[in-house]
Amino acid sequence: MTKAVQIKGVSKKYGSYQAIKKVSFDIHDNEFFTLLGPSGCGKTTLLRMIAGFETPTTGNIILHGQNIENLPANKRRVNTVFQNYALFPHMNLEENIGFGLEMLGWKKDKRECRVNEMLKLVHMEQFAKRFPSELSGGQQQRIALARALAPEPEVLLLDEPLSALDLKLRQAMREELQDLQRQTGITFIFVTHDQEEALAMSDRICVLAHGEIQHLDSPINIYENPTNRFVADFIGDTNFLDVNVTGSNVHATSIETPLGINIDVPASGVKVGQDAVMSLRPEKISINKSVDGVSLPGRVMHRTYMGGYTHYTIQLSSGADLRVSMRNNISNNINYDLNEAVTLGFSPASVRVLGE
Known part of the structure; x- marks a missing residue:
């Protein structure tokens, strides 16, 4: 697979503050690649270094083989779409899109043809x-995209362009x-703090925290198999419970849980004696349905209706609380009342064990 951008040992310091801590990764040609993380994690700093607005303290940035x-x-054959769009207020849309092409020395007829192509591409002719x-805001966003795409950049950088x-x-x-x-077939590098945006x-996705890569993988793998507690917590919602690891091999991890049961779950790499938590997504839990032999009695303590889902907090007889998300549809149109006795079920295969 052809590499559009290579980040090799890149770090960035501002005085004594280390914004980026020697990260390395590749971005493929024709890929929609997202830098995701909370405010201050370093994602915008990385984007600005690729754009050329900041210079790395150490390391190399390579664009299609060129340092x-x-x-x-x-x-650089790189363009940026900013959060505030940065359109020229005194120019109409044609002029906004064509301005950069004029600065690049494009002839008038070629420039006009490209502007028309871009307006058509974003449905704004x-x-x-x-x-x-x-x-409107959405229309301005389309024009900002058209202007950035017009010079045919090799990479398009998008700095939280949907947040407004x-x-x-x-x-x-x-x-x-x-x-x-x-x-367009252009490589997009997208910066956001919105997990849903990144997954969709x-x-x-490259998940960042404190200037370091926490997990880089497909959306499915990041959500289903997070590498650590931070990633599991940042991407979506999950239940965390402290567990004791009683056995560990290449096939499974055995854990003693505060739910009153001991289970074997997918292998995690966490060893016996290590501090560990289990992560269990709320939508992986069923109400009043035993799953793989797991059936835990409890009581409804809280209920929140959210349209497509209803979210419950269930207190188990063991004393532990679990959050449960149930989709609202025709075949599952059941509301459980506060203080109602229920049983919870989940597959041990849905549990992930993570080191602290």
Whole structure:
């Protein structure tokens, strides 16, 4: 697989503060790659170093085989879409898209042809003569994308471009971004702190914390098989319970749980005697249905209706609490009342054991 961007031993210090701690990873050609993490984790710093707005303290940044860490930003075949769009208010949409091409020396006829292609790509042909102030947030976002894609960059960088939009528009723009990436074949590097956004859009996700990579993998593997407690906690919702590891081999990990049961779960690499927690996603738990022989009596302590799901907190007879998420659909249209006695079931195969 061809590598679009290679990050090799890159670190970044601001005085005594280490924003990025010697990270290395590759981004593939024609990939939708996401840098995900909380505020201050280093994701935007990494993006700015790829763009050329910051210089690494150590390490190399390679774009299609060329070292670019010391190349000026305007010499890199990389464009950036910013959170605030950064459209020129005194130019109409055609002029906004064409400005960068003019600066690059494109001839007028070629420039006009490319501007029309970009307006068509983002479904904004009929608005060509309008000014940014006459557009909605979503329309401005499309023009910012068209302007960034017009010079045919090798890589497009997107710095939290959906954060200013409302929920419905964000969801619609996710699909549009994916479609644009597939149509253009350009490598997209997307920065966000929104886990749902990252899961929905990415081919691969790099989860960052404290300037270090915590997990880099496909959305499915990151959600289903997180490498540590931080990743499990940051990506989605989960139940954490302290456990004792009583056995460990290449096939399974045996644990003693505070649920009043001992179970064998998928192999984790956590050894006997290590501090460990079990992670169990709320949607992996069933109410009033034994699963793989697990049937735990409890009582409903809290219920929150969220449209597509109802979330419950169940206190088990062992004293432990588990959060449970049940999808609301025609075949499962059951509301459990507060203080109602229920039993919980889950497959041990859904449990992940993580080192502290």
